[in-house]
Amino acid sequence: MSSHDSILRVGMVGYAFMGAAHSQAWRTVNRVFDLPARVRMALVCGRDEPKVAEAADRLGWDGYTTDWRRLVESDEIDVVDICTPGDSHREIALAALAAGKHVLCEKPLANSVAEAREMTEAAARAQASGVRAMCGFNYRRVPAVALMRQLVADGRIGEIRHVRAVYLQDWIVDPQFPLVWRLQKDRAGSGALGDIGAHIIDLTQYVTGQLITGVSALTETFVRQRPLVAGSSGLAAQADGNGSATGQVTVDDAAVFVARLDGGALATYEATRFATGRKNALRVEINGSRGSVVFDLERLNELEFLDATRPAAEQGFSRILVTEPEHPYLGAWWPPGHIIGYEHSFTHQARDFVEAVATGADPAPSFADALQVQLVLDAVTRSAERAAWTEVEPALAEASA
Ligand SMILES: NC(=O)c1ccc[n+]([C@@H]2O[C@H](COP(=O)([O-])OP(=O)(O)OC[C@H]3O[C@@H](n4cnc5c(N)ncnc54)[C@H](O)[C@@H]3O)[C@@H](O)[C@H]2O)c1
Numbered sequence: 001m002s003s004h005d006s007i008l009r010v011g012m013v014g015y016a017f018m019g020a021a022h023s024q025a026w027r028t029v030n031r032v033f034d035l036p037a038r039v040r041m042a043l044v045c046g047r048d049e050p051k052v053a054e055a056a057d058r059l060g061w062d063g064y065t066t067d068w069r070r071l072v073e074s075d076e077i078d079v080v081d082i083c084t085p086g087d088s089h090r091e092i093a094l095a096a097l098a099a100g101k102h103v104l105c106e107k108p109l110a111n112s113v114a115e116a117r118e119m120t121e122a123a124a125r126a127q128a129s130g131v132r133a134m135c136g137f138n139y140r141r142v143p144a145v146a147l148m149r150q151l152v153a154d155g156r157i158g159e160i161r162h163v164r165a166v167y168l169q170d171w172i173v174d175p176q177f178p179l180v181w182r183l184q185k186d187r188a189g190s191g192a193l194g195d196i197g198a199h200i201i202d203l204t205q206y207v208t209g210q211l212i213t214g215v216s217a218l219t220e221t222f223v224r225q226r227p228l229v230a231g232s233s234g235l236a237a238q239a240d241g242n243g244s245a246t247g248q249v250t251v252d253d254a255a256v257f258v259a260r261l262d263g264g265a266l267a268t269y270e271a272t273r274f275a276t277g278r279k280n281a282l283r284v285e286i287n288g289s290r291g292s293v294v295f296d297l298e299r300l301n302e303l304e305f306l307d308a309t310r311p312a313a314e315q316g317f318s319r320i321l322v323t324e325p326e327h328p329y330l331g332a333w334w335p336p337g338h339i340i341g342y343e344h345s346f347t348h349q350a351r352d353f354v355e356a357v358a359t360g361a362d363p364a365p366s367f368a369d370a371l372q373v374q375l376v377l378d379a380v381t382r383s384a385e386r387a388a389w390t391e392v393e394p395a396l397a398e399a400s401a
Pocket of ligand 1: 013015018068
């Protein structure tokens with residue numbers, strides 16, 4: 001697709017948290033960005049008919065289905081957007097790629113390295129016939145994060161010595177919080193590690209341009225039995241009221257690890273759902289030979305920058321307000337100083353995906369990039385089990401093509 005009249009018909013599977021965030025992005029992207037294709041929100045899929053019908057209406061989809069296979073195989077769909085838990089990513093993505101559909105898949109790509117590898121190989125095969133696949137690490141698309149990457153790439157930080165990354169939440173501190181899908185290994189793959197640790201792994205590798213080569217990790221599950229869930233299975237779920245019925249938590253509540261990056265930097269990572277008082281606190285600091293940069297998601301319109309090449313008497317962290325038209329993505333939004341929020345990262349993700357698909361370019365992060373993150377998650381899990389330094393396994397040569 002290359003003309004302004006091109007239409008990309010999107011079908012989305014799952015309509016809860018990420019489904020709502022992606023819907024907002026698909027609704028908005030052509031109204032803000034001038035793109036070579038227009039998005040049509042054709043079909044949304046969920047398993048409960050009354051609920052998916054309501055969601056289609058509320059979120060702005062033309063139609064709905066209760067069978068994702070129908071969506072994937074439909075001639076009326078060009079793009080499949082996967083917003084379901086990790087246990088269905090592989091099956092839906094493989095079917096979509098086989099049907100010649102472009103795929104946007106939420107992170108983490110899969111629940112295991114084997115699944116992620118299979119998906120990456122399928123994406124590489126489909127790419128030969130012009131089919132594109134991307135994984136949804138949306139924080140890359142926060143303008144301050146993209147600016148951070150630019151500063152690093154331009155040498156403003158110099159040689160990177162330290163990467164310090166945390167992603168802290170507290171939504172399961174209460175032992176009565178129920179056993180939602182995110183606490184079950186067969187549904188989620190891992191706990192805090194794959195859910196939020198995956199984000200800071202991707203973000204730091206993206207910003208530094210360096211890959212993690214080895215890790216030494218600790219993981220812990222602080223609360224091992226939880227009430228069974230009733231109703232919603234999301235982050236605001238409720239127990240079923242029958243206090244005696246419990247089930248086993250089969251994932252990590254927290255993961256901390258140190259790592260080496262292939263450019264020589266030392267890195268520390270902490271991903272936890274037990275940081276009492278911290279709701280969604282993602283913070284990354286990078287120290288280099290010529291300066292430092294700091295990003296804090298709670299102040300996502302800002303980037304702290306220290307230029308160590310300035311005279312010592314004038315040095316200090318400066319707060320860059322990342323709202324100028326010169327900053328990544330922001331030329332399309334509001335006048336300088338008129339800030340943006342969380343949801344914009346998804347609109348930017350949709351923008352980059354649509355542009356890549358419409359112009360025949362490969363979007364990033366690719367499935368191969370997401371497989372590499374999965375290999376880091378796997379190394380962290382193995383390191384914690386063995387209490388030993390653990391190398392990250394290399395991806396297959398064909399997978400990183
Ligand atoms: N990029 C981010 O910042 C971010 C944030 C949260 C979640 N996620 C990822 O997004 C994915 C979904 O997470 P969520 O928070 O939206 O979960 P959620 O529980 O809020 O929603 C999951 C949705 O998938 C549907 N679903 C589950 N299995 C299905 C199936 N077999 N067929 C059809 N629909 C099915 C559920 O009914 C629900 O609508 C996960 O991979 C998660 O890791 C990413």
